[in-house]
Amino acid sequence: MFLTISTTGDEQHPATDLGFLLYKHPDNPFSTKLSYGTAHVLYPEADARRCTAALLLEVDAVALVRKGKGKGRGGAPDAALAQYVNDRPYAASSLLAVALSGVFSSAMKGVCRARPDLPGQARPLRVEVPALPARGGPELVRRLFEPLGWTVTAEPVPLDTEFPEWGASRYVRLALDSTALTVAEALRHLYVLLPVLDDAKHYWVSSDEVDKLLRAGEGWLPGHPEQKLITSRYLSRRWSLTRQATERLELVRLAEADDSEVETIDNAVEAETGTEEKPAPLAEQRRDAILTALTRSGAARVLDLGCGQGQLVQRLLKDPAFTEIVGVDVSVRALTIAARRLKLDRMGERQASRVTLLQGSLAYTDRRLAGYDAAVLSEVVEHLDLPRLPALEYAVFGAARPRTVVVTTPNVEYNVRWESLPAGHVRHGDHRFEWTRAQFRAWAEEVAGRHGYTVAYEPVGPDDPEVGPPTQMAVFTLTVAKEAKAA
Ligand code: SAH
Numbered sequence: 001m002f003l004t005i006s007t008t009g010d011e012q013h014p015a016t017d018l019g020f021l022l023y024k025h026p027d028n029p030f031s032t033k034l035s036y037g038t039a040h041v042l043y044p045e046a047d048a049r050r051c052t053a054a055l056l057l058e059v060d061a062v063a064l065v066r067k068g069k070g071k072g073r074g075g076a077p078d079a080a081l082a083q084y085v086n087d088r089p090y091a092a093s094s095l096l097a098v099a100l101s102g103v104f105s106s107a108m109k110g111v112c113r114a115r116p117d118l119p120g121q122a123r124p125l126r127v128e129v130p131a132l133p134a135r136g137g138p139e140l141v142r143r144l145f146e147p148l149g150w151t152v153t154a155e156p157v158p159l160d161t162e163f164p165e166w167g168a169s170r171y172v173r174l175a176l177d178s179t180a181l182t183v184a185e186a187l188r189h190l191y192v193l194l195p196v197l198d199d200a201k202h203y204w205v206s207s208d209e210v211d212k213l214l215r216a217g218e219g220w221l222p223g224h225p226e227q228k229l230i231t232s233r234y235l236s237r238r239w240s241l242t243r244q245a246t247e248r249l250e251l252v253r254l255a256e257a258d259d260s261e262v263e264t265i266d267n268a269v270e271a272e273t274g275t276e277e278k279p280a281p282l283a284e285q286r287r288d289a290i291l292t293a294l295t296r297s298g299a300a301r302v303l304d305l306g307c308g309q310g311q312l313v314q315r316l317l318k319d320p321a322f323t324e325i326v327g328v329d330v331s332v333r334a335l336t337i338a339a340r341r342l343k344l345d346r347m348g349e350r351q352a353s354r355v356t357l358l359q360g361s362l363a364y365t366d367r368r369l370a371g372y373d374a375a376v377l378s379e380v381v382e383h384l385d386l387p388r389l390p391a392l393e394y395a396v397f398g399a400a401r402p403r404t405v406v407v408t409t410p411n412v413e414y415n416v417r418w419e420s421l422p423a424g425h426v427r428h429g430d431h432r433f434e435w436t437r438a439q440f441r442a443w444a445e446e447v448a449g450r451h452g453y454t455v456a457y458e459p460v461g462p463d464d465p466e467v468g469p470p471t472q473m474a475v476f477t478l479t480v481a482k483e484a485k486a487a
Helices: 017-022 061-070 092-103 105-109 137-148 183-198 208-216 227-234 239-256 260-273 282-297 311-317 332-342 386-400 412-417 437-451 480-486
Strands: 002-008 030-034 037-046 050-059 125-133 151-158 168-178 301-305 324-329 355-359 374-378 404-410 453-460 471-478
Touching: 002 017, 002 183, 017 037, 017 050, 017 183, 030 092, 037 092, 050 092, 092 105, 092 183, 105 183, 125 183, 137 151, 137 168, 137 183, 183 208, 183 227, 208 227, 208 239, 227 239, 282 311, 282 374, 282 404, 282 453, 282 471, 301 311, 311 324, 311 332, 311 355, 324 332, 332 355, 374 386, 386 437, 404 412, 437 453, 437 471
Parallel strands: 301 324, 301 374, 324 355, 374 404
Antiparallel strands: 002 050, 002 125, 030 037, 037 050, 125 168, 151 168, 404 471, 453 471
């Protein structure tokens, strides 16, 4: 197996910086014994204009098989090897990936002690693998690498050049070009995607593989259009591991989805409405409307579900009528920001006893949420994939069952009033859907009917005669009959 990484440069940014990044000096060929063979790093060319590092892996098939057989159930320490032994003599790409991480481990982490300025810099890169086993062919190769910023050349390698009629082999000749990526990113893409393309059956021994995948996938795997395929193939279709990885990736994605964008767009709308008296930002109007609904319901103990960075919790704390306020969010990062905003660590004891922040997912029933007077879902439902919405519905209306539930969500009809929003776009990159007034009401009626609530609607923000308000709000109230029945 053979792989090259090349870069170009000039006198100021010499291509030979690649040697610093890879921790391998262009003048000194490097070899290291791995448990299944030998890895060599050499530089076929190295000057200021062009520098190429080649990683050559000589696989010792005998050692591979012998060591593979030697691994008993008791667990020989040589896990690196045991994991890759399988029904084929060996999974070449996986070995190459393991060699990459072994030989270029600092480079993969983006560490460069000698030149700390280098790892963060994107540079022109070309990666070539003359013979890459690729199940799914050139088409899949493109689907995997192109979203990451690579220009992909993938040509099928004929089974036998003398007999073209035999067709293509399962190998492609791969070349990747980019000017937008760092060496560390390039190595982490290869570390994950080469074995994914090989798709050999490995017998992974532990869930360490999930950690490795998430570590190498940091910054690019969450949100990759082929995330599912990558995860499933990388984890050899062991679905329990795959599910574990998928759930953790979902958490990462949610933690990264910042709601600041919501406020930015809200503020842009306000700027565009251009009334003389500057109206409060929409987010503030929303909190006003929620507070009014909660006060009207007489609630004292309130859940803010999907509380984000804690703006509503902060607002509720100012009103002594609310004796207990619980903010719940799946994102640890959002909760950390909320805790900082509320100055939880410097709060007096009395005040602190009124507020709790909980990490949890609304897609699961959670006993901690039972027994409250009211729950708020402010701009949250649209962050869930539609198929997960029934799970949230059950967790809130079926299990937690507060007397009052206040739900707000964008009204998609209003989007045409926003000049800054291109037609057909949602307001936030993380919104899975945005509803018309009719769609929201249809959903709300069904939920209310199923769980014994009545529902009333209120506009939030300017109620446009044609397209309605920018935010729609539903206030659900548990009906006494059902409450008695449930009790
Ligand atoms: N309620 C806040 C934040 C809205 S942004 C406001 O009105 O400004 C949506 C929030 O829902 C994010 O903080 C996100 O982390 C959270 N969220 C999304 N899916 C969730 C889930 N399944 N469980 C809990 N919180 C979730």
